[in-house]
Amino acid sequence: MxxxxxxxxxxxxxxxxxxxxxxxxxxxxxxxxxxxxxxxxxxxxxxxxxxxxxxxxxxxxxxxxxxxxxxxxxxxxxxxxxxxxxxxxxxxxxxxxxxxxxxxxxxxxxxxxxxxxxxxxxxxxxxxxxxxxxxxxxxxxxxxxxxxxxxxxxxxxxxxxxxxxxxxxxxxxxxxxxVGPGWLAPPAARTQRTNVTATWLGLMEPVKRVPDLVRAAARVPGLALELVGDGSERGRIEAVVDEEGSIRDVHLAGYQSDPSPYLRHADVFVLPSAAEACPMALLQAMACGVPVVASRVGGVPEIVRNGVDGVLVDAGAVDQLTAALRLLAGDAGLRARLGAAGRERVAAHFxxxxxxxxxxxxxxxxxx
CATH class of the missing domain: 3.40.50.2000 (Glycogen Phosphorylase B;)
Known part of the structure; x- marks a missing residue:
């Protein structure tokens, strides 16, 4: 054809x-x-x-x-x-x-x-x-x-x-x-770091609610934050980072034509959006074996089974997002189980x- x-x-x-x-x-x-x-x-x-x-x-x-x-x-x-x-x-x-x-x-x-x-x-x-x-x-x-x-x-x-x-x-x-087969290549060994790193990837637009993630991460002691992307909200996000002085380790990586290294070395992937369909970044993170925390919006619950492949929270509920990040940051075994299950789900269906x-x-x- x-x-x-x-x-x-x-x-x-x-x-x-x-x-x-x-x-x-x-x-x-x-x-x-x-x-x-x-x-x-x-x-x-x-x-x-x-x-x-x-x-x-x-x-x-x-x-x-x-x-x-x-x-x-x-x-x-x-x-x-x-x-x-x-x-x-x-x-x-x-x-x-x-x-x-x-x-x-x-x-x-x-x-x-x-x-x-x-x-x-x-x-x-x-x-x-x-x-x-x-x-x-x-x-x-x-x-x-x-x-x-x-x-x-x-x-x-x-x-x-x-x-x-x-x-x-x-x-x-x-x-x-x-996702393409490259995303399902065997996961690389995770870099040993002092802090657990939560990674976000996407366009910095209001619908993505990245400031919610910054505020939630600020309440989890020792959690590092990596934001991969750019967009109209970058200035506002930087201002919220400055306001939340308790976050010591924040990296704004900007737009990356190849975000795979960031996803493959993330400890947790977070998608706190107010609206989504079938987000590629979520599928890519799961394919890499990274445990996910995501808003239960649009098509996300059709991908992530809460407590099986990841953790779902209500969009805009910073307290729920904080609790999910705290849970995963403190439990390496849970991160490994959710990451493996998510990878299997993507390989089988996505x-x-x-x-x-x-x-x-x-x-x-x-x-x-």
């Missing part, structure tokens, strides 16, 4: 996912194409046998970028076009329909203004009057594109797609994200081979 994926970003969970899918398609003998702006993600995919095309769609009104993608679609003439982020879904489904190509759009998440409409998520940003039309109405219209299916990476987002957007059940499929096998079924369905 000839599959063309479109991304309009250069980093983030959807981009990592698209690269992993593209590489796995090559491994299975399919013709795999990836289109997007120039960056390390395209270079990595090309090194692994994916045919890459540079086309930068910078906004939904970027006519030049849309024409470049249309040219690639017409040149490649794929059996299916797979759109892997929100802007790609907006532009790509129109372009696929123009060329009479079937399309699949993975709804990886929702705008912050609509986060509270996903079962289990907290509200993140005030909803404006126009949001219902701008996001829900437009998505409902695009989902009706002929020979098109919406894929969600968790059941919570599937419920949102059906009940809030109004997409017919027959046009929604749930396919969890998966490897990229499981994801691509399910996606191929969807591809066959829409291209029939």
């Amino acid at each position: 000839r599959v063309l994926q479109l991304v309009t970003q250069t980093r983030g969970g959807p981009v990592d996912h698209a690269v992993d899918v593209a590489v796995e398609l090559v491994r299975l003998g399919h013709e795999s194409h990836l289109v997007g702006p120039a960056g390390s993600h395209l270079a990595l995919a090309a090194e692994r046998g994916v045919v890459v095309h540079v086309a930068d769609v910078r906004s939904k009104a970027d006519v030049t970028g849309a024409h470049a993608v249309a040219d690639v679609i017409d040149r490649v003439w794929p059996d299916v076009v797979h759109l892997q982020d929100r802007r790609a879904g907006l532009v790509g489904r129109v372009l696929a329909a123009r060329s009479s190509r079937p399309s699949v759009y993975t709804l990886h998440g929702v705008p912050d203004e609509l986060a509270g409409l996903v079962p289990g998520n907290l509200p993140v940003a005030p909803r404006r009057a126009r949001d219902r039309w701008t996001y829900l109405g437009l998505e409902r219209l695009l989902a009706a594109t002929p020979r098109s299916v919406v894929v969600t990476p968790c059941r919570a987002l599937a419920a949102y797609a059906r009940e809030q957007v109004g997409i017919r059940s027959g046009r929604v499929r749930t396919v969890p994200n998966g 490897g990229i081979e499981h994801t691509v096998r399910a996606l191929l079924d969807v591809y066959e369905e829409v291209s029939a």
Whole structure:
């Protein structure tokens, strides 16, 4: 099968996912194409046998970028076009329909203004009057594109797609994200350190609630904190770190194109978000055998079984987050058991081979 994926970003969970899918398609003998702006993600995919095309769609009104993608679609003439982020879904489904190509759009998440409409998520940003039309109405219209299916990476987002957007059940499929085989390589021996280190990875945006983690960590004596990522909230996070003077060991690592060394040497991975779907960072940490503490929001409880693969807490409940960190910081045996169970769960259910096998079924369905 000839599959063309479109991304309009250069980093983030959807981009990592698209690269992993593209590489796995090559491994299975399919013709795999990836289109997007120039960056390390395209270079990595090309090194692994994916045919890459540079086309930068910078906004939904970027006519030049849309024409470049249309040219690639017409040149490649794929059996299916797979759109892997929100802007790609907006532009790509129109372009696929123009060329009479079937399309699949993975709804990886929702705008912050609509986060509270996903079962289990907290509200993140005030909803404006126009949001219902701008996001829900437009998505409902695009989902009706002929020979098109919406894929969600968790059941919570599937419920949102059906009940809030109004997409017919027959046009929604749930396919969890998966990690590439490199993440499931045998865990490295952990560096012996004086303090237990809690690691966070992601975009520093309000939805991630990193200040909650800083405040909770400050209440756990001897706990070190490593924050891997960057974003609009970095200044606020640095201010909270300064306020919580009891934290002696905090490392703001900034954005890392390869975060694997940070995850592989973490003692605990923490995801205190107010809203999530099927977060890649969580799956990657579990694949590395790192015990996790996460908010029970969105699709997270579909991945982490509380007390079995990790510890779940209520989003925004700093006292619960503190208690979970204190529990794991003080019990190396529990950390080892939860980490091993999480790794087994990802290997059994959230490897990229499981994801691509399910996606191929969807591809066959829409291209029939």
